[in-house]
Amino acid sequence: MKQNYFLRSLFILLLFTAFTSCNDDEGYTPVPEPPVQVSPVDVNLANVPYPTLSQYKFFTGDMKNMEPAYKVIPYDLNSTLFTDYAHKKRFVWMPANTSATYNGDANVLDFPNGTVLIKNFYYDNVQPENTRKIIETRLMIMKNGEWIFANYLWNDAQTEATLDMAGKNIELAWIENGVPMNTTYRIPSGNECFTCHKSDEVPSAIGPKPQNLNKSYTYSNGSANQLSRWIQEGYLNTAPQNITSTIDWTDTSKSLDMRVRSYLDINCAHCHKEGAHCDYRPIRLAFNETTDPVNLGVCVEFQQPVGQGQSHIIARGVYQRSMMYYRMNSVEDNERMPLMGRSVKHTEALQMMQQWISGLGEPCP
Structure with a gap:
């Protein structure tokens, strides 16, 4: 009995010594919480846009x-x-x-x-x-x-x-x-x-x-x-599944059709859609709409002639008679497409369009 009392007393003494030594000025110092990183960006909606x-x-x-x-x-x-x-x-x-x-x-x-x-x-x-x-x-x-x-x-x-x-x-x-x-x-x-x-x-x-x-x-x-x-x-709150995605149009390992549709989507679809600047034209060039050749303008007659010898928006098999190709190949202000953001020819894209149109099959009726 006396031995158990002695052991308990010794344990309490050791615990007290350890506790007091940890709080000694020259001993243990609690580690502070790391500071929360905050973005330095300043966007005050009452004052934007800023002068610089x-x-x-x-x-x-x-x-x-x-x-x-x-x-x-x-x-x-x-x-x-x-x-x-x-x-x-x-x-x-x-x-x-x-x-x-x-x-x-x-x-x-x-x-x-x-x-x-x-x-x-x-x-x-x-x-x-x-x-x-x-x-x-x-x-x-x-x-x-x-x-x-x-x-x-x-x-x-x-x-x-x-x-x-x-x-x-x-x-x-x-x-x-x-x-x-x-x-x-x-x-x-x-x-x-x-x-x-x-x-x-x-x-x-x-x-x-x-x-x-x-x-x-x-x-x-x-x-x-x-x-x-x-x-x-934390910039997106939902994880979309099985996305139908565009591709890099410059990747020649991908199908020509996918490359063309991806190129037209990013360069042309924002104008050629419902409620946009060129919605009156009979084509819809968003990636999710161009599985239909008619939306691409294949064998669709155009409403306003611009060049000479063009017969359709996309004249199947004959890029020289395709209005889309003609406008992409022009640098004239009143002819070129897109209307803005381009003053020189996009040579690599034109080569792709030539190849695609030429491979579409028999000419339009």
């Missing part, structure tokens, strides 16, 4: 390097809109504790208030210095439930970009894949943005649809599916 791009704090370090700040997520599309061979870097930012919602494979995600879509247009090998030059950054900001546009023109020093909604032409010479090229690059006005970015007279985004985002992207910490990454970041 730097005010948003989208980028860290030298702004021209386009290194995204915390919670500014880079993204890409399976096939991208052609803009006179300009390269593009895209980013998305959303306010804390908000996320987008899936609304169908072929529909733009439903984005929360305060979302910003960030698209930077730049060229490499710009002459005569043979350097990279960022031309403009276009923002779409979800403000009070509706997209607004904000275009920023970069200065020559590449240190700042200034709000410019009036539109501007810039003479540009550069080397693309070893070929010297030049163009009068057009920075669109607000009205020009609205021409393409509208649906039923309401401003709308074009690219960020699940069908276009469903691809792997190489982030700074490794590769991941973009939609999965958005869910991980």
